[in-house]
Amino acid sequence: MIKSEFLERAIFVGQDADDQQQRRQQVEQILQVPGVEKPEDVAQAIWQAVAQQRAEVIVGTANLSVALNNLLPGLMQWLFRKTFKNQDSYNDQP
DSSP states (O other): OBOSSGGGTOOOOOSSHHHHHHHHHHHHHHHTSTTSBOHHHHHHHHHHHHHTTOSOOOOTTHHHHHHHHHHOHHHHHHHHHHHTOOSOOOOOOO
16 A cells, blocks of 8 residues: 555445445554555656566565465465454455
8 A cells, every 4th residue: 555645535435334434444544554655665666667677566565465475375365354354244255
């Protein structure tokens, strides 16, 4: 996730108004975490990817998430569900 002004335009969908508000608050809390990428860092990574003709680039702390997901996908899925706990029913189908 990138720290930016996107919350001003974001539309959160939920089962009801309370669920929508909870989702907004979850994202607001995540944006306060120090590991969330700054727009300048993302822009620099994109610039380097273009210069090096790379089709994909992973920025900053996302590298850790990708590595952990490759090693322990079930654990990461559980962790994301706990982190983004909401009213949704989850389906584990690929």
